[in-house]
Amino acid sequence: MELAELTVRGFAEEIASASPAPGGGSAAALAGAVGAALTAMVSGLTLGRKKYEAVQELALRAQAQADALRKRLLAAMEQDTQAFLQVSAAYAMPKQTPEEKQARSSAIEQGLKACTQPPLAVMQMCAEGLELLEYLEREHQKGGEPCT
Secondary structure (H helix, E strand, O other), rough: OOOHHOOOHHHHHHHHOOOOOHHHHHHHHEEEEEHHHHHHHHHHHHHOOOOHHHHHHHHHHHHHHHHHHHHHHHHHHHHHHHHHHHHHHHHOOOOOHHHHHHHHHHHHHHHHHHHHHHHHHHHHHHHHHHHHHHHHHHHHHHHHOOOO
């Protein structure tokens, strides 16, 4: 079962377990996905309301962007864990012969490099979410009302 399909309780239990993964990157991706979901929710609450008639197109675009971002962040939960498990598997490789040591060392190096990509992507997606919120705030204030 993919991490994004777990219950909140199930995911929290996985994080709390003695297993090294999932870890912080997957938890950060989930937090970002929740933030994106809240952005989509606020945009959705604006849709169809006469009071916000002037920003309907903006709200619809923001909702679509936030939904897409949420889905990408949920996928990143699994990507982060898989990247870490790749490194763990490399550390478990045999190291008896010079060839095994070289193969293990190479696999660890590749795994560590790969392991940095999912958290970086999560940070970039979270920054994307913040930029969307800042944009919505600016556009909403142009209408003369604070965005709450």
